[in-house]
Amino acid sequence: MARASIVGAGMTKFGVHERPLPDLFADAAFDAFDDSGIEPPEIEALYFGNAMGGMTENDTHLAPTLASHIGCTGVPAQRFEDACATSANAFKHAVEAVESGRHDVVLAGGVERCTPETGLGTGAMTKVFVSAAHRQYEQPAGLTFPGVFALLTKRHMHEYGTTEEHLAEVAVKNHYNGTLNPRAHFGRETTVEKVLDSPIVADPFHLMDCCPFSDGASAVVVASEEAAESFENPVDVAGVGHATDVVPLADKDALPATQAARDAASQAYDQAGTTADAIDFAEIHDCFTGAEVMATEALGLFEDGAGGPAAAAGRTALDGDVPVNPSGGLKAKGHPLGATGTAQLVELTEQLRGEAGERQLDDPERAVAHNLGGDAATTVVTVMEARQ
Amino acid sequence: MSGSEPSADRLDYVEWADRLRDGELLGQECAECGHTTAAPKAACAQCGSRTIATVTLPTTGTVHSETTIAVAPEGFEGEYQVAVVRLGDAKILGRIDDTVDIGDRVSFTDVVTADDHPAPVFTPV
Numbered sequence: 332m333a334r335a336s337i338v339g340a341g342m343t344k345f346g347v348h349e350r351p352l353p354d355l356f357a358d359a360a361f362d363a364f365d366d367s368g369i370e371p372p373e374i375e376a377l378y379f380g381n382a383m384g385g386m387t388e389n390d391t392h393l394a395p396t397l398a399s400h401i402g403c404t405g406v407p408a409q410r411f412e413d414a415c416a417t418s419a420n421a422f423k424h425a426v427e428a429v430e431s432g433r434h435d436v437v438l439a440g441g442v443e444r445c446t447p448e449t450g451l452g453t454g455a456m457t458k459v460f461v462s463a464a465h466r467q468y469e470q471p472a473g474l475t476f477p478g479v480f481a482l483l484t485k486r487h488m489h490e491y492g493t494t495e496e497h498l499a500e501v502a503v504k505n506h507y508n509g510t511l512n513p514r515a516h517f518g519r520e521t522t523v524e525k526v527l528d529s530p531i532v533a534d535p536f537h538l539m540d541c542c543p544f545s546d547g548a549s550a551v552v553v554a555s556e557e558a559a560e561s562f563e564n565p566v567d568v569a570g571v572g573h574a575t576d577v578v579p580l581a582d583k584d585a586l587p588a589t590q591a592a593r594d595a596a597s598q599a600y601d602q603a604g605t606t607a608d609a610i611d612f613a614e615i616h617d618c619f620t621g622a623e624v625m626a627t628e629a630l631g632l633f634e635d636g637a638g639g640p641a642a643a644a645g646r647t648a649l650d651g652d653v654p655v656n657p658s659g660g661l662k663a664k665g666h667p668l669g670a671t672g673t674a675q676l677v678e679l680t681e682q683l684r685g686e687a688g689e690r691q692l693d694d695p696e697r698a699v700a701h702n703l704g705g706d707a708a709t710t711v712v713t714v715m716e717a718r719q
Numbered sequence: 720m721s722g723s724e725p726s727a728d729r730l731d732y733v734e735w736a737d738r739l740r741d742g743e744l745l746g747q748e749c750a751e752c753g754h755t756t757a758a759p760k761a762a763c764a765q766c767g768s769r770t771i772a773t774v775t776l777p778t779t780g781t782v783h784s785e786t787t788i789a790v791a792p793e794g795f796e797g798e799y800q801v802a803v804v805r806l807g808d809a810k811i812l813g814r815i816d817d818t819v820d821i822g823d824r825v826s827f828t829d830v831v832t833a834d835d836h837p838a839p840v841f842t843p844v
């Protein structure tokens with residue numbers, strides 16, 4: 332049984348945008364409205380994600396501003412903020428709202444600008460991003476966000492023998508997939524040599540192990556099981572899991588386990604009545620190459636320690652047995668924080684409908700999205716299924 | 720009211736930071752489940768108990784994970800190494816003076832300060 336359905340999906344190209352947040356979000360929202368055939372007054376609520384707008388653009392009370400901007404004036408509208416897992420959390424609440432009977436049709440989505448269009452350079456934006464690490468116990472040491480995932484990944488390498496080449500293979504694969512996605516930030520291929528030759532950001536991560544600073548927006552129209560019947564192309568939400576891990580990261584029992592992802596995945600699989608073995612493909616939060624490797628293990632797609640070799644063996648490629656990030660992922664598609672979670676669901680929707688163009692997988696029936704925020708603390712995992 | 724008695728001497732951040740600046744690393748040990756942390760909280764992060772004792776952590780430990788930050792946030796100058804250091808039953812994030820690998824022994828020798836917030840510095844032994 333579906334918990335809810337996505338009946339419309341839209342997103343902007345991810346990359347560099349001069350347009351301010353309301354215009355950017357409208358582009359994605361209207362894309363989703365047109366996809367579902369709905370008009371703004373039929374939307375009953377807005378569940379909206381933006382992570383850093385207060386710091387990056389001095390823009391804070393965004394939900395009603397954006398609701399007004401897209402013709403949904405007056406609806407209950409709220410902003411969610413969970414670092415990079417912001418819009419997956421907005422989506423989760425949208426699912427719960429239609430499932431509970433509170434609303435029939437709602438909009439969930441997010442927008443963010445992270446490029447120098449905000450007026451912030453690399454050092455300033457690096458400081459903004461690390462606001463998602465612990466203020467008292469992590470920021471004073473000079474930790475950065477690449478540093479957070481570097482600490483988790485270095486421990487993974489130590490425990491399992493994961494190599495820098497394994498990590499680079501993730502970047503190569505996602506860059507290739509990005510060349511097939513017209514909305515991806517990067518549309519060029521790369522090689523293991525180029526990744527390993529790029530400058531270090533926080534070892535083991537080279538620049539090419541890291542996702543880019545991107546601007547963009549994404550949105551999905553979420554309908555109750557009953558309301559979904561009146562739309563043309565519903566794709567069903569079978570399970571949504573949401574868990575957090577202890578902060579700061581030094582308090583985690585096992586750094587590479589990304590326990591919140593394991594907990595969220597088991598909730599989502601249980602709700603969907605499925606297991607990792609039945610997943611046809613995954614959109615994974617690959618903010619850094621090491622994050623994708625750890626997530627493939629946490630989601631049960633590979634045994635612990637097997638994620639790196641699996642990537643290097645091509646098992647996560649488009650033609651592999653478990654394709655990961657057909658969209659290009661955060662690495663190549665881009666990572667406008669607040670737009671990332673629902674953008675993953677846009678990819679799931681299009682793939683499960685068979686509408687993903689050149690990167691379309693072979694008739695997938697069931698997929699999982701994994702959106703992670705903060706120092707591997709907030710994780711939302713969503714299982715979606717094609718209509719039979 | 721239910722549950723455990725709050726600790727009379729709950730270690731808060733201001734006290735932890737003051738003592739850190741004075742060269743002492745304080746942590747907490749939970750009376751209920753024994754969980755030990757180097758990042759004091761108002762209740763135990765493992766079991767939720769509010770009965771948690773302030774403890775002095777060992778000053779020598781082992782590098783659990785590390786990375787060298789090359790691209791630093793505004794207000795910091797790269798490069799520098801940070802590490803998660805295991806001190807007895809607790810782990811803590813700190814700065815490394817010199818360079819270390821996972822498994823190396825280090826000791827707490829100094830403090831760096833950013834925006835008036837201190838962080839411990841560890842040196843290889």
Ligand SMILES: [Zn+2]
Binds near residue numbers: 749754767
């Ligand atoms: Zn406890």
